[in-house]
Amino acid sequence: MSKLRSLVPSTHSLFVFEAAARNLSFKSAATELNVTQPSVSHSVKMFEKHCGTSLFIRDNRGVQLTAAGKDLYEEVAASFRRIELKLQSISGRSTQYITFAASTSLAAHWLAPQLYHFQEEFPDIRIKVVATDRDVEPDHEIDVTVWLRPRNFERSNSWYICDEEIFPVCSPGYLLAHPALQTVDDLNGHQLVHSSDAFRKRMSWSEWVALAGGNTGDIRPNIVFNDYQLTLQAALAGEGIALGWSLTAQYLLSxxxxxxxxxxxxxxxxxxxLLSSDEAGKNRRCQHLVDWFLRQSHDLRA
Structure with a gap:
């Protein structure tokens, strides 16, 4: 058994001492603890008697801590704070985040530049963005994520964002420095930036050109990145023309x-x-994030 029980008159006396020492006022401590000032004064006096030393200096201007009182207050305040943090942690009252899992490109070029709008609207909601190179199932660790699925996809706690549309993109500087494109076959005279993701199947340049009715014979993958985020970075840097996706490229184009x-x-x-876990779907904070995301992507549906 802890010796603390024999060293203090009661646990209540520790709370009274901490409040009085922090406020340097018996009156303020009484107000905070919802007791009378004489009750605080009596509790402190009994505490001092039990400790065998004075903890406060009392004069006409109020109260001050003695050297012993200062030492004790520092230990009590630090201990209270550690206990408070641990209790918040195990009771689920600590700062909680809405966790959004997204591809690196969506995280970097859609979420990151716009989340401050969400924070302005909902300053009390904290967001944690988790970049992932593959689709993850919303669960107890992931609250919200984005999947690319057949257009007729349906399940609970899912929201349609927009159709998948794919088109060439480049920086304004690249466009000014190179011949204008009139037809799909004009792409053959430009530097094309290729992507080959390991876990997310993306349309290649050859596939895109073929579907657009162009000639794929001269397409050579001179620059290939294994992460689409790097492909977009190369396009932003003016290194060539990349394929852009409707959702990922929305902010960059606008x-x-x-x-x-x-x-x-x-x-x-x-x-x-857009998907959320079953539990997150019942969470008001999560619903705010879903509604905001759908508002921000409204133009893609319009």
């Missing part, structure tokens, strides 16, 4: 960081969906 050098686009049979 802010003229990227442009479409050719208006041809391929619309697939797939669409982007």
């Amino acid at each position: 802010n003229r960081l990227l442009v479409r050098p050719l208006q041809t686009k391929i619309q697939t049979e797939r669409a982007f969906f």
